[in-house]
Amino acid sequence: MYGQAVATLARVFGDITLAEDAVQDAFVVASDRWPRDGIPPNPAGWIITTARRRAIDDLRRSARGRELHEQLGAVAGGAHPTDDEYWEVDGPVSDDQLRLIFTCCHPALRIEHQVALTLRLLGGLTVDEVARSFLVSESTMAKRLVRAKYKIKAAKIPYRVPADADLPERLRSVLSVVYLIYNTGFDDPQRASLRDDAIRLARSLVQLMPNEPEVAGLLALMLLIESRLPARMEAGELVLLSDQDRTKWDQELIDEGHAVVRACIRRAQPGPFQLQAAIQAVHCAAGSIAATDWPQIIILYNHLYALMPTPVVALNRAIAVAEVEGPQAGLASIDTIAADLDDYHLMHATRAAMLRRLGQRDAARAAYERSARLAATEADRRFLAQQIEALVQDGAPT
16 A cells, blocks of 8 residues: 555655655554544545645645754644744754754654654655665665654654753664665765765764763764775776775875774763774775775774674674685675575675685576575676676686
């Protein structure tokens, strides 16, 4: 029903984002009315009609800022606050976008719902893009967003900027949102400006909360990733870290990122973002892939996994293990989490590279092909096609 309603409204209004927002709002209304009034004879038609009305209302709003206020007010129960009521000029958060992010990250919501809802409303991401950030299906994410909006309405959660004392409990969600916004700009060239937005937001957070080391860690992480981007693409094609021209790396950003990482180390309060930044700092300090301090990277990943035991962290650690102990050890590490990341194209691409190093060309090709089917961007698919072609050449008779 969800997909049908979105497709119908997208054809009518020519705007998939507008359609998705309207359909999600319609599901929130249905979640409130149907248990009380009964399910209508034509549920799909009811959803589409309600969503169409919501979309028309949205189109009447000319400014994105006012549109966000109205959306948030509607979700909260229909009362739209005035600008003076919504924007607490004397509050602790001065950056408008950052204020909205802190506002959405209410502790009454589950953290994944806070992050998903904020990315949807404020980051401008489609439901599918948000779903990919969480490695779940579009339908699963759509249901999460509907539940989050319904929770806000049912619990009458107020949308207002938190006071100073309330900022720390929302910080984890806010940092996750900012980093995911950055990653969206990283993966999609058409949204490259999101990277600048994320770095600006991180700088604002550092000014707002200078004593929070994880805030500094997030800023350092994004600066160091950003520093290497000039060498990541060549003529529109992806370039592996091992093949990058490191003279193209932005040394000014590297110096700033290293300085922030050193300040974090002196605080001796390591957190996930600080550890990820430290890993990036090791990469940026190396003159070549061979000169990289891989044992140190493994140590950092061990600490990171202790704090954040996710399959993605384990996958990245496996890459470092392969550099130190060889591809067979790296492959063994990946096999322990492969089932958890079966829909993650980078896991299959990583397996393929290790299988190729071991001379297992048939298995490597199958893994590359699986990765290509899962890849979300055309650049990734072209890169994987090149790897498959190179694999064929490896096995060609001389």
